[in-house]
Amino acid sequence: MNMPEVAEPEQLPVSQARAGEPAAWDALFRRYQLPLYVYVFELIRDEQASLDLVQETFIAAARHIGGLREDHKFGSWLFGIAHQKCIQRWRKRKEILFDEIPETLDEFETGPDDLLIRQEQEAEFMNLLNQLPLPQRSVLLLHFFEDFSLEEIGRITETQLGTVKSRLHYAKKSLRKLLEAKNENAA
Amino acid sequence: MKTPRELLFARHQAAAPKLDAIRQSAVATVCDRHELSEQRSQNAHATIFQTLWQELFLPSRRIWSGLAAVWLLILTINLAQHGPSPAGKITADPAMMSFREQQRWMNELFADRTLPAEAEPPKTFSPKPRTENYQTLIA
Numbered sequence: 094m095n096m097p098e099v100a101e102p103e104q105l106p107v108s109q110a111r112a113g114e115p116a117a118w119d120a121l122f123r124r125y126q127l128p129l130y131v132y133v134f135e136l137i138r139d140e141q142a143s144l145d146l147v148q149e150t151f152i153a154a155a156r157h158i159g160g161l162r163e164d165h166k167f168g169s170w171l172f173g174i175a176h177q178k179c180i181q182r183w184r185k186r187k188e189i190l191f192d193e194i195p196e197t198l199d200e201f202e203t204g205p206d207d208l209l210i211r212q213e214q215e216a217e218f219m220n221l222l223n224q225l226p227l228p229q230r231s232v233l234l235l236h237f238f239e240d241f242s243l244e245e246i247g248r249i250t251e252t253q254l255g256t257v258k259s260r261l262h263y264a265k266k267s268l269r270k271l272l273e274a275k276n277e278n279a280a
Numbered sequence: 281m282k283t284p285r286e287l288l289f290a291r292h293q294a295a296a297p298k299l300d301a302i303r304q305s306a307v308a309t310v311c312d313r314h315e316l317s318e319q320r321s322q323n324a325h326a327t328i329f330q331t332l333w334q335e336l337f338l339p340s341r342r343i344w345s346g347l348a349a350v351w352l353l354i355l356t357i358n359l360a361q362h363g364p365s366p367a368g369k370i371t372a373d374p375a376m377m378s379f380r381e382q383q384r385w386m387n388e389l390f391a392d393r394t395l396p397a398e399a400e401p402p403k404t405f406s407p408k409p410r411t412e413n414y415q416t417l418i419a
Contacts, residue, residue: 113314119307126299131292144298151306155313209281218287237284 107164110155122151125168128238129175135234136179136227146182150175169245172235176249183227214272221271229264232257 105124109117129150134143153174161170210218222230228250235246247257282290337344 113311113318115307115311118310119303122303122306126303127289127292127296130295130299131288134292134295135288140295144295144302147299148302148306151303152309155306155310209283210287211281215282215287218284219291234288237288 105167107167111158125171132234133175133179136231137182146178149178168239169241169249173249221268225264229260232260233264236261
């Protein structure tokens with residue numbers, strides 16, 4: 094399977110891309126095309142629209158690369174653009190975006206790979222992921238895909254750190270509960 | 281067992297060819313934009329010069345040409361006057377130099393070597409009575 098590796102940010106040829114080197118842009122887009130697509134698709138649930146948004150994100154990134162001050166934040170910056178594109182789309186469609194949940198500041202010490210999904214649980218996992226409210230889903234996907242820090246997720250989604258923690262907490266709790274329940278039933 | 285990341289990417293792997301096409305299209309667009317912006321920046325200077333030429337010079341080219349000719353003439357005359365002089369003329373005229381030397385000697389000889397005189401004390405003003413003035417006028 095051609096899965097994109099989580100590259101070290103320092104290895105990304107951002108400065109070369111800024112200078113207009115096509116190979117650098119190709120490498121950057123290749124690195125992020127699938128994570129971006131999956132992120133956008135899991136939020137908006139429309140294949141063609143997701144492909145369009147990924148393309149728009151790439152073009153916007155190339156146009157505004159001069160505004161990126163810290164090269165190592167390219168990934169979160171790119172996801173931020175994609176996230177804004179999703180929000181614009183939701184606003185156009187007047188979909189309900191955010192259901193605010195109370196902020197609990199439970200510390201989140203677990204990593205993105207602490208949830209392991211068995212083959213028979215995959216469908217349930219996807220089903221539950223789709224049932225999560227959009228803000229929680231968004232935070233969870235960013236956490237899963239790129240292992241972004243809470244601060245980075247906050248920057249991408251333009252939310253407070255406490256809110257990010259809260260959303261991530263609830264989302265993971267829900268997922269874990271489901272998986273445990275399934276395991277008990279299987280036993 | 282899969283991590284959520286692996287699971288999600290595996291489920292969307294089918295979109296990879298479409299994403300490749302999108303990437304290639306985006307890279308082509310980026311390259312076009314970059315080349316275009318480079319060309320624009322290169323052409324910017326040429327455009328400014330061309331605009332100045334068309335707006336400033338061409339409408340009154342006869343005047344500009346006349347002015348240029350006058351300046352050229354002035355420059356030529358100036359150069360001709362200050363052209364390389366003969367070796368003897370580079371130094372100052374000897375008669376003039378001797379005259380200046382004499383003048384310097386005269387100044388030194390006749391210079392006033394006395395100390396500066398003390399300033400006259402201010403005269404005290406003692407106004408006379410007006411009646412006295414009147415008598416003087418009558419007399």
